[in-house]
Amino acid sequence: MTTPEALSYSSGTSQTPLLGDTIGDNLARTVARYGDRDALVDVPSGRRWTYRELDAAVDELARGLLGRGIAAGDRVGIWSPNCAEWTLLQYATAKVGAVLVNVNPAYRSHELAYVVKQSGMRMLVSAIAHKTSDYRGMVEEVRGDCPELGEVVYIGEGSWQDLVGAGSSVGPEALAARMAGLGADDPINIQYTSGTTGFPKGATLSHHNILNNGMFVGELVGYTEADRVCLPVPFYHCFGMVMGNLAATSHGACMVIPAPSFDPAATLKAVEAERCTSLYGVPTMFIAELGLADFGSYDLSSLRTGIMAGSPCPVEVMKRVIAEMHMSEVAICYGMTETSPVSTMTRVDDDLARRTETVGRVMPHLEVKVVDPVTGRTVPRREPGELCTRGYSVMLGYWEQADKTAEAIDAARWMHTGDLATMDDAGYLSIVGRIKDMVIRGGENVYPREIEEFLYTHPAIADVQVIGVPDAKYGEELMAWVVMKPGHDPLTAEGVREFCSGQLAHYKIPRYVHVVDGFPMTVTGKIRKVEMRAQAVEILGLQDAAGVRHA
Structure with missing residues (x-):
């Protein structure tokens, strides 16, 4: 027994103890204590705010939302890469009790239409364009099918200034009255999960959920008002807006935006220029930073901590982050x-x-x-x-x-x-x-993570993912997708087999090896193994095996 x-x-x-207040009330307490300290630095635009200035800008935008008739519980969408306006809207919607709907910057028009309709979005605040995304074009494409979407505001255009200006006739007492009527358990945020099948689901989070989680993340890495947190991770995801922004503002630390989307060189430049003490990233981001040809030229001595999350963290990468990036307290x-x-x-x-x-x-x-x-x-x-x-x-x-x-x-x-x-x-x-990734090979349960961690110790492998592929005899076989380190010849299946021989049980040694430049992944850095498996069937010609049924 x-x-x-x-x-x-x-x-x-x-x-x-847990915090029982709303995000707006928590920000007010931070402003009262650390009003003159840096709160937000948007490196690409050169703009910066102290906590007192940030609070004033948030209040101005919050009154603008009130002036536009946004009620508590109304859904307000944000569709944009990282920028200062994203952060301002995050706190402004919290102050007026609107539910911020995070729209994935990688979405296309049919996905946008789905989340606008499914959330009942009243207002959408959007970037104009970013990389290959014509946000304005996609908004216009779907707007006719979304009657509840009353207003679209574009960051960097007159409509943004009009929204901010709409608060000129709304006094601070109206905002104070709205805030006083809010509760910590009210829904405040909808984040659509990047499901691998079907349409995404809108995880609905409260002030209590995300404020406390951000606060305790900050507590456990020892944040104080002296910390400066570099955030190359997307705000539309919890990693950026909760573990990043809310962890910082609940401790009086400074949020640093290095670029609209991840850029390894821009990230390290921002760490150096702003003397950041903390750096966030998914493992692939740290791998890209460490892989820069001029990595050694950046002064990263200000770093002490940071967070690696989003997908499994390779042991060898973590060791290099601690040793070479000065992040001795990384979590x-x-x-x-x-x-x-x-x-x-x-x-x-x-x-x-x-x-x-x-x-x-x-x-x-x-x-x-x-x-x-x-x-x-x-x-x-x-x-x-x-x-x-x-x-x-x-x-x-x-x-x-x-x-x-x-x-x-x-x-x-x-x-x-x-x-x-x-x-x-x-x-x-x-x-x-x-559970969905577990490979059952000839009756043996195989966990790809174990094999990946071993293959990370190979001197020629920069990154690796292991998947199960169909096999007529065993039900499933193992396939390793490998990213090579510069200067190394592509690995073969035989080479991987020799490296694993005597180290892993025979049924854990990948039968197939596929060398790639990178993996299909979501914008948050999660590897899309479902897509890899589908590609593998085509690459290896396993259509017949894929059709074989096993008990």
């Missing part, structure tokens, strides 16, 4: 949009092994458990199962999709992540894959 102590369950105790965070987002996190005083081989332990005021995906029972420590989270961070639900909400959150309010994890005796968690 398994004793309770040996089960994969952990809860986060804390001497720091790994794990979570999902539906949990605001962070559920587990490494700590500053964790040893190197825990900060490179685990995703940390449960966050304060949250619970985690690892369960058998079939029975739902909590599994013993060190056994793999589905990771579940419960507590203040769990979303209110998917916007107007009660059926989808019930599939993700069970009757006891546990959020089921779909991730496979193990918990060690000290409560540290390791993600071993997605």
Whole structure:
């Protein structure tokens, strides 16, 4: 019989209480304490704000929203790469109680139309264009089919100034009255998850969800008013707007925007110029920064911490970030949009092994458990199962999709992540894959993450992803997609087999190797293994095997 102590369950105790206020009230307290300190730096435009100036700009925009008739609970969309206006709107909508709808900058017109309609969006604030995206053209294409969308505002054009100016007839007392009527449990944000099948679902988050999660992320990396946080990660995702912006503003730290979208050189230039103490990124971002030909010329000595998250963090990359980027206190965070987002996190005083081989332990005021995906029972420590989270961070639900909400959150309010994890005796968690990614080869359960971590130690491999592909004999076989380091010849399957021989069990050695320049991924840096599998069937000519049914 398994004793309770040996089960994969952990809860986060804390001497720091949860915040019970709204985002607007929390910002007001920060402004009162740190009004003259830097709050926001938009490096591309050269603009900067102190906390007092930021609050004044947010209030001006918030009164503009009131002047345009935006009511508490109305949905206001933002469709733009990172810029100062994104941040201003984030806090202005929070102050008036509007629900900010984050629209993925990579969306095209049919996806835009879906989220506008599904959220019931009244106003959309949009960039004009970015890279290959003609936002104005796509808005005009769908607007006729979206009758609820009453107003579109374009950043950098007169319509933005008109929105700001609409507040000239709205006094500060009207904004104060609106703020006084808001509650911490009100919905304040809809983030559409980048689902691999079907239309995305709108994870609906409250002030309480995201303010507390941002605050505790900042607490665990030791933020104070002296910190300057470089944010190359997208604001439209929790990584940018919660772990970045809200972690900073809840501690009086400064938010630094290095570029509209990720640019490795611009990121390191911003760190150097603004003397940033913290840098965020998904692993592929850190790999790109470390891979710059002139990486050694940047002065990164101001860095002490940062966050690597969004997808599994390769051990070898983490070690280089600590050693070569001066980020001795860098943390790994794990979570999902539906949990605001962070559920587990490494700590500053964790040893190197825990900060490179685990995703940390449960966050304060949250619970985690690892369960058998079939029975739902909590599994013993060190056994793999589905990771579940419960507590203040769990979303209110998917916007107007009660059926989808019930599939993700069970009757006891546990959020089921779909991730496979193990918990060690000290409560540290390791993600071993997605339930959907687990490969069953000839009856053996194979977790691609384990093989990827081993292949990262190959001297010629810069990045690697392992997937399962159809096989007539074994049901599934393993295929490694490999990005080579500069100056190395492409690896062959035989070369990978020789490297793995004697190190991995035979059934864990990839049968196929495919050398690529990069992986298909979402804008947040999550690898799209579903797309990789579909491509692999074509590349390897496995259509017949894909049609074979297995018990």
